[in-house]
Amino acid sequence: MLNIILNGCFGRMGQELQNEIKVREDLIVVAGVDRNQQEADFPIYQTLADVKETADFVIDFSHESSVPELIEQCIQKKLPVVIATTGLSENTKQKMEEASHTIPIFYSANMSLGINVLIEALQKITPALEDDFNIEIVEKHHNQKKDAPSGTALLLADSINDVSQTKKDYIFGRNGKENSNPIDEMGIHAVRGGTIPGEHTVIYAGNDEVIEFKHTALSRRIFANGALKAGLFLKDQSPGMYSMSDLLK
Structure with missing residues (x-):
């Protein structure tokens, strides 16, 4: 069983991921991060820094403004991260590249x-x-x-x-x-x-x-499935920057 932290867990894609993971026997959400506090089947935190649970990787479907902070927190916790948030600035992409020397990062503008x-x-x-x-x-x-x-x-x-x-x-x-x-x-x-x-x-x-x-x-399910495949791929990788081209090899 692999443990996942969802960043942006109450957004459209965060909810889609929750639905997909619920029907999987090999995956479980151990914590969620979202500024919008709601009831869930797992603990909810304001930031990744607050999360107490251990995890195998993080999946991020949030807002581009929150990605730089997320990257720093993943470095601190030594967590692999799948970044599926779109609209990232060049500065954020540069930060990801620098962080990839320390942790595995999977990034794609489209997870399909x-x-x-x-x-x-x-x-x-x-x-x-x-x-x-x-x-x-x-x-x-x-x-x-x-x-x-x-x-x-x-x-x-x-x-x-x-x-x-x-x-x-x-x-x-x-x-x-x-x-x-x-x-x-x-x-x-x-x-x-x-x-x-x-x-x-x-x-x-x-x-x-x-x-x-x-x-x-035809639905957001294809992006959720792609993100999960990315996470399963990433968990066994050494620090570096990865993309769908690596997954499809």
Whole structure:
């Protein structure tokens, strides 16, 4: 039985994780961290520093502003941590990189296995298409999502740029009457509404032909399952920075 601490345990994803772990015989939540104090089947604390229970790893689905403090507390407690919170600043990512010299850290802007397989596909086809096709990304999410564009849209864009001979400039939405829309631009467009869990479409548009890759999240369960797989992977790792590409090897 592996012990888990949930950071952000009463958020949407924290509750989804609770539901998934309840039906597992190999996992148990021993403590939760959340500023919102509610009743639960396990002790709730304001910060990880207050947690008394021992755990095998931490899973974080919280707010980007709380991640730097969480990292420091994981270092102090020598706890591996899966960080699934999106919208992280470059300073926070740098802090994660530094902390990974001391503890194992797993970070992904999207915990879906499908999205990460999609990334591998995009990286295979982009070199053959980049000279002749405009590449655009459209992402859709529920109306409660605060950050735009989504971390996943940026993850997809970065994965394309990583294998492009000519790096593309990101254009966040388009407006104006004199846009030239050159090949070396990549438009990233955000849609917000209703209860859409998450939808990402990558469009390769050439002369007289269009290729589209689309991933639709039908529920948040896929992200919970991915985070749990990440935690199970991380518990046996030495200090370092890990991602879905390591998990899928």
